[in-house]
Amino acid sequence: MPPSKQRAVEQLIASHQTGYALDQAFYVSPEVYQREIDTIYLKHWLFAGHDSQIPNSGDFFTFEFDTESIIVIRDKDNSIHAHMNVCRHRGSRLCLDKTGTVKLLSCPYHAWSYNLSGELIAARNMPADFERANHSLHKVHVELVGGLIFICLAPEPPSLAPMRNDLDEVLQHYGFDALKIAEQKSYRIPANWKLAVENYQECYHCAPSHQEFAQVHAMARAPDEFKQLKTEFWQAHKNDLKFQQHNYYFDLAPSACEGYQYDRNPLLKGCVSGSLGGAAVAPLLGDISAYDGGASELMIGPVNFFLLYDDHILGYRFLPLSLDECACDVFWLVREDAEQDKDYALDTLTWLWDTTTQADKAIIMNNQKGVSSRFYRPGRLAEMEHFQQSFLNWYLTNLNKVNDNEVCDK
Amino acid sequence: MPPSKQRAVEQLIASHQTGYALDQAFYVSPEVYQREIDTIYLKHWLFAGHDSQIPNSGDFFTFEFDTESIIVIRDKDNSIHAHMNVCRHRGSRLCLDKTGTVKLLSCPYHAWSYNLSGELIAARNMPADFERANHSLHKVHVELVGGLIFICLAPEPPSLAPMRNDLDEVLQHYGFDALKIAEQKSYRIPANWKLAVENYQECYHCAPSHQEFAQVHAMARAPDEFKQLKTEFWQAHKNDLKFQQHNYYFDLAPSACEGYQYDRNPLLKGCVSGSLGGAAVAPLLGDISAYDGGASELMIGPVNFFLLYDDHILGYRFLPLSLDECACDVFWLVREDAEQDKDYALDTLTWLWDTTTQADKAIIMNNQKGVSSRFYRPGRLAEMEHFQQSFLNWYLTNLNKVNDNEVCDK
């Protein structure tokens, strides 16, 4: 990017007024978008999928955003690798399908072949001084959180250690090691990705827009009522393992460590899960022995969100496809030993969040149309939008970190 | 826009050669397009619709061009307002449908609610220092010409007073206060909007391209023949109210006042209206007591054109959708007390101009393809293109008025 355009982005960042929505330029500028890819999507951990998707050696799936495609593949030693889906010869995609099983990663163009760990092991007819050892696939970092696969495209990813220290025990309690994906849906939204993330960050819109959600979750109530319900809920369960708070999200994240959050919130009276009327929809997870009428929020990294009900888990991830299109990918996870149609039914399991996400898709599209107007002016945020405010604070600071060499010392 | 790009546009304007078509850059440059929106579509009066579309309190329709959407709505006191369709909170569109009836303008996102005159009357959970009074919807100017609704997005719109002084009487004679929309069609054309307006400005193409029109309108004849027919026509009707000329269109518009034109032209022998063979198609308008074999041209503002037959009125408006797409919206208006299928038939009423507009759409598309060629050179204009020449003169002058503070003193 030319220096003049860099400076324009920096001036834009500097001119943001705290407590207000973002200026139009953040939603429509190609230079801002490029910076976002560089400083967020190429630097932070992304939830790619679940290890139950690739049980055997050679099983792979691909993970895509913007112009990028990553191969997530299981090796013979059971380890999981991630490689950029770009041949080192002339750049062809290696894996053309979204899932599959291979013995080698062989390029469909000229048959350069890589083993499952990404090393080039065959390339015909190359000059004498060609060194295969220098032509491995570009490696992408992988970490497992239970069975959840996270990847990071940065050379030196932010540390997940603080998150693990705080959350390992509770995630084990939820049986994160023994889940499977019951369903997965991708919602393409013709809007800038931030409008989707901002939408996920605030429940100010829940009451007017999501009556199905509002009938189940206390969070949709007015702040005072919600605060009281939450206090009572915590008092009734103060020694339970699931009742913890770890607020290191967005601008609260420790320097150079990946941000995270864990918190538990009450459902409304009579509700035990995220479903029509709050009814139970699947076998209890992990070591959980009884419904307690709550649900936990979990965030790991800036664009990956989980909602932990006692009997199933929602995974949400937001990916940019271009400046004005994004994907909201939703995963429904259940116990790995639960049997479909016996222990759970897909339509019952997925109804609430499929309904809610479709409503949000419409909302976000209309928001995109409005912020594209020359007459849009960033408005004042409500108090119920404080998570969104925290996202915006972090976003603006992070966007300035083009050359960042911080060290995580937590 | 960076100063270097501004200068490039100004040099382009300065280099135009009078008597010739526009240079390619005017049709393909995003910077020129942005200037056009700023200096034409955000500064001049636009024909939005007719008050018969919104008879009752709370009735609204939306009006859209480029990235903009405007709500035109009737208030409880019967007045008509126009508001930008952008919530003052996070920018969502407020009205998602093209027409409807509401009690309040309530945002579908977070339920901020505005009364019909655009004042914010409800916003939950806002900080203590938040002032609703500062958060009215962005107001758009509205003026009625008879029942025709015009809007202007400029802070200080050009004056319509000179037009009213000259035309009130004749428009009343036509019954502009008592019309209704019989039909409305929108033609999307994959071409720069100016090619569509230029097409509307000249009848040099009528004879070769529009035989249906040419069988009815004397204007399609060679200039000398047309001039003679017009002279005879005016001599036969010299005292009639409809026979007037007011030529303040385009570069003839008085400074800072909105341009306008009224003129009357003969139809061909035996023709009385704009239809197959020139036959009558609807009840006579207003105070008109008999067909006189003519039709009047009316222009109010630079992109709104009307054709006044004795028994119906055509409304034409040209709107940019993007650099290379525009809409030509056509309205057929009849007496408000005329009954469809009894007093007029839609297919008979709309045939001539639907046929003609479809032909023009094809012409304009092919014009766009040609001016996109590296080998296109602006050609010499014919004498029959003098209205187009006037449009181009005005267009180029107007495009330079980025910061204009003229006063209408007519």
Added chain:
Amino acid sequence: MPPSKQRAVEQLIASHQTGYALDQAFYVSPEVYQREIDTIYLKHWLFAGHDSQIPNSGDFFTFEFDTESIIVIRDKDNSIHAHMNVCRHRGSRLCLDKTGTVKLLSCPYHAWSYNLSGELIAARNMPADFERANHSLHKVHVELVGGLIFICLAPEPPSLAPMRNDLDEVLQHYGFDALKIAEQKSYRIPANWKLAVENYQECYHCAPSHQEFAQVHAMARAPDEFKQLKTEFWQAHKNDLKFQQHNYYFDLAPSACEGYQYDRNPLLKGCVSGSLGGAAVAPLLGDISAYDGGASELMIGPVNFFLLYDDHILGYRFLPLSLDECACDVFWLVREDAEQDKDYALDTLTWLWDTTTQADKAIIMNNQKGVSSRFYRPGRLAEMEHFQQSFLNWYLTNLNKVNDNEVCDK
């Protein structure tokens, strides 16, 4: 283009490393693309079609790439002209259909009319000082090679004389004067045009990607085996007219003359033509009296390639449609006196190269996706990619020739 962007392109060209694939910017930069149109497609000879397509006076076809459209038309004296399909008045396309027959080139907009040689012969109502003689259609150079029609949009096209001196005899032997188009297909590929040309330039991918081709053509074998097969083939036919080599392609082209190539390669044992299993598919061409088990490569200009089997000829041409879309147009030519369904069947004739081109389309699309990744790095080329290397050398040198005044002195 602003000087700063010109310099950026020149730095990009200078930074290319010989022996490697192109940098990403060559595939995604609008400035590079514009330079390519200017220095390649507007400066070199393009294969437009065959004179059998327009047998009679007034017959025309149009030829299109990027924003350009050219009319190729036969005049009354049997000569063939090419004109830019852009009216000299307001720029409309003149010919809207892909093929047709006309008496005059009459503009569908305002009826300006040109004779078949492009002179303006009628324009109504123009100012007194208007001179028709200055308003001929923009002329495009035409040369025939046998019945093949080549056009060049440059004011002074590169000379085809060296090609003619070398190849006239062998092309006559193939009956280039007496061919017809049996079939013509256009494959639209969502990729930058260079990825398609590069694909055509190398047979490194033939063995892994094109088993149908590899069962017929020795060229798909490993280089040593191919070399030996070719040597034996040439020794067996050393005096035959078809056995010639003229390698003046790409960077080997003589200065300011158009590049060309002719060479003959063996098919595999038992194969005589380009078809399923190498079977004969049409009557022998020209003066050829018997199959010899070979096929000749012919290139005339940088983006036009021919494959001469003994019984039919393939024509390939690559045209940019936009930065990231191109057309690969394929022509199957047979003797003009061959009768369809009697002497040849279309499906048999076209099977091999339709199959191969569809496979290449998929390959090229995946290549485009990969080079669009931020992690794509230009890889080392294989020895079997030496034609591609020659193309790249020429391409980069040619791209710098923005203002070139060389003279062909061969």
